[in-house]
Structures are given as structure tokens and as C-alpha cells.
Amino acid sequence: MIVIEDKMQNIKIDEDLCIALGTFDGIHIGHQKLIKEAVSSAKSKKIKSAVFTFNKHPFNVLKPEHNIKIITDNKTKVQIFKSLGVDYVFFIDFNAEFANIMPIDFIECLHKQFNVKSIVCGYNFTFGRFGTGDVDFLRKYQNIYHYDLKVIEKVTLNNISISSSKIRKKIEEGKIEEANQMLGYNLFFYGSVIEGKHLGNKLGFPTANLDIPLNLCLRNGVYITQTYINEKKYPSISNIGFAPTLDCKERILETHILNVNENLYDSYVKIEFLKFIRDEVKFNNIEELKKRVYNDIYTAKRYFELDNFCLH
Numbered sequence: 001m002i003v004i005e006d007k008m009q010n011i012k013i014d015e016d017l018c019i020a021l022g023t024f025d026g027i028h029i030g031h032q033k034l035i036k037e038a039v040s041s042a043k044s045k046k047i048k049s050a051v052f053t054f055n056k057h058p059f060n061v062l063k064p065e066h067n068i069k070i071i072t073d074n075k076t077k078v079q080i081f082k083s084l085g086v087d088y089v090f091f092i093d094f095n096a097e098f099a100n101i102m103p104i105d106f107i108e109c110l111h112k113q114f115n116v117k118s119i120v121c122g123y124n125f126t127f128g129r130f131g132t133g134d135v136d137f138l139r140k141y142q143n144i145y146h147y148d149l150k151v152i153e154k155v156t157l158n159n160i161s162i163s164s165s166k167i168r169k170k171i172e173e174g175k176i177e178e179a180n181q182m183l184g185y186n187l188f189f190y191g192s193v194i195e196g197k198h199l200g201n202k203l204g205f206p207t208a209n210l211d212i213p214l215n216l217c218l219r220n221g222v223y224i225t226q227t228y229i230n231e232k233k234y235p236s237i238s239n240i241g242f243a244p245t246l247d248c249k250e251r252i253l254e255t256h257i258l259n260v261n262e263n264l265y266d267s268y269v270k271i272e273f274l275k276f277i278r279d280e281v282k283f284n285n286i287e288e289l290k291k292r293v294y295n296d297i298y299t300a301k302r303y304f305e306l307d308n309f310c311l312h
């Protein structure tokens, strides 16, 4: 898969493309249907499949005051697009100039610079200045610019239309199981294990601290998780936040792998989120923190049905 991050005007592709259009935060089951359609359509036409998306969430450029926290960082997006069989990913620089592009200029650019022969988008896709371009607009110009258009019907779950904003809300409310259903996979992040304060070990629950992007929409708190190290899956419990008892200045994600005590420094691990247990608490002292974390570990062991739920 070829990944290109640039301004739209700088890109020139010579191969014919079938392109999926959207922001794709979360790459939920609606997005997956759309991208799979682009991949299979490209294969049948013997051209390349592509995803046209952005380096940052458009909302954070158009309405920075909202400061949207994202579901999927770009590194994770790349992993998912790759697993779906996409040939090209374009992370277009979404800036004020791009936001102002007239819909017809956008189509012309796809035609001239991206060699687009086929477009796949969702039923509610809008684009260009003030979102004035839509599916009807794309349909109107398809013969002039020689592309065919496939519009994906609304994908629903229990009669509710899926969208990134709904998933973001579920995650922020701690409703991880519902979010995971809409995503079609367990919410996950990759990160490198970095040094912490080495306190967890002394307290009896060693934790791997991960550097993760700061703008993720995860609610601060404790989660039942699964940690993957070199493709091997371990049951774990994780905390994301500022560890207020210790007054940490930076938001970190740390994971305690159940029944394992290994040095993981510099490993690159994947953490999947399964269930939110509780919010972070500022405890009066380390003893109270320790007691509560042991309790969380007990909850996680029960969840995974590990050994006889011993407290350590």
C-alpha cells in the first residue's frame, strides 16, 4: 500500500483509480462497507483502489473551538486500510484553502491529477465549499469527467445509522461495548512502551506505559483490555489519564498485563479496549490507590475467567 500525505495540488497519480471519499474517523462498519466496495470494484476493473482522506479532522480546521478528539490516529488508520486491501491512501492536508474549494474544481482535480475512473462514497457525503457538493452533484458530472459512481446506502445497527460522531459519543460515555459493535472491531491503539515512574512494580502491579497520541477521544479511566505483544494476546487492565493521585502532568496510557511480569521497554504493543470499569480517582494516599487497583485487577480476572480470581 502506498501512503501519500500532501496538499491536494501537489499530487499526481498516473495509474487509474477507484477512490473512496471521506474522513473515515473510526473506519466503522459503514466505512468498511464503502472501502471494501472500492477495493472489489477496483479489482474487477483492473485498476487501483484508493482512499482519499485528510491528515487532520476537517472539523478541527473549520471549527477549532470544538477541538474534536479523534477515534483513530493516522497510524492506526493506515493499519486498517492495509488490512482492507487498499492500494493507495491519500492524507490530504486539510487547510483553509482546501476547505474553500468549489465542488466542480474538486471533481476536476480528481479527474486530472488522480486519474479517477470510479468514485465510491456514502449516501450523505458532502464536499467542497460549505459542503455544497453532494451525491447529486457527483452524479451530474460523471459523464463529463468519465467516472462511474457507486453510492453506499445507509449502514445501520439495530435500526440506528452508524456514524463517527455517534461512536465518539459512546466512547466518551465509556460505552465501549456499544462503540465496538459500531466499529466492527475492538477499539485499539498502538504505542511504544516508555519508562514510567517505576512505582507500579513496587506496588505489586507493574505497568507498561505507552506513548499514544494526545488527541484521542478515550474517556480517562480504567478499562479491561487485551494487549498484543508480537501478535500474542494477553488479558490486561489499563488506565488512561493523569494518575491524579501522583499528579502526573501528561496524559498516559498504562497497561498491567495479568499474570505476566516481563520487561517490555521499547516493545511496540497494541491495546484493545473491551470494557470501561470506572473513572480515574484522586486517592488520599498510595495505599488507597493500591487497594483500588487490586480490586480492578480482580474485576478483570473475573471478566477473563482467569485462575481462581486470586488477588495476586
Ligand SMILES: Cc1cc2nc3c(=O)[nH]c(=O)nc-3n(C[C@H](O)[C@H](O)[C@H](O)COP(=O)(O)O)c2cc1C
Binding pocket: 195, 196, 197, 198, 199, 200, 201, 205, 207, 208, 209, 222, 237, 238, 239, 242, 243, 244, 245, 246, 254, 255, 256, 279, 280, 281, 282, 283, 289, 293, 296, 297
Ligand atoms: C488498573 C489501574 C488503575 C489505576 N487507577 C488510578 C486512579 O484511579 N487514580 C490514580 O491516580 N492512578 C491510577 N492508576 C495509575 C497508578 O497511579 C500508576 O499506575 C502507578 O502509580 C504506577 O505508575 P508507573 O507505571 O509510572 O510506575 C491506575 C493504574 C492502573 C494499572
Ligand SMILES: Nc1ncnc2c1ncn2[C@@H]1O[C@H](COP(=O)(O)OP(=O)(O)OP(=O)(O)O)[C@@H](O)[C@H]1O
Binding pocket: 021, 022, 023, 024, 025, 030, 031, 034, 120, 121, 122, 123, 124, 125, 126, 152, 153, 154, 155, 156, 161, 162, 163, 164, 165, 166
Ligand atoms: N452509516 C453509513 N452508511 C454508509 N455510508 C456511510 C455511513 N457513515 C458514513 N458513510 C460514508 O462514509 C464516508 C466517510 O464519511 P465520514 O467520514 O463523514 O463518516 P461519518 O461516520 O458520517 O462521520 P460524522 O459522524 O463525523 O459525520 C462518506 O462517504 C459517508 O457518506
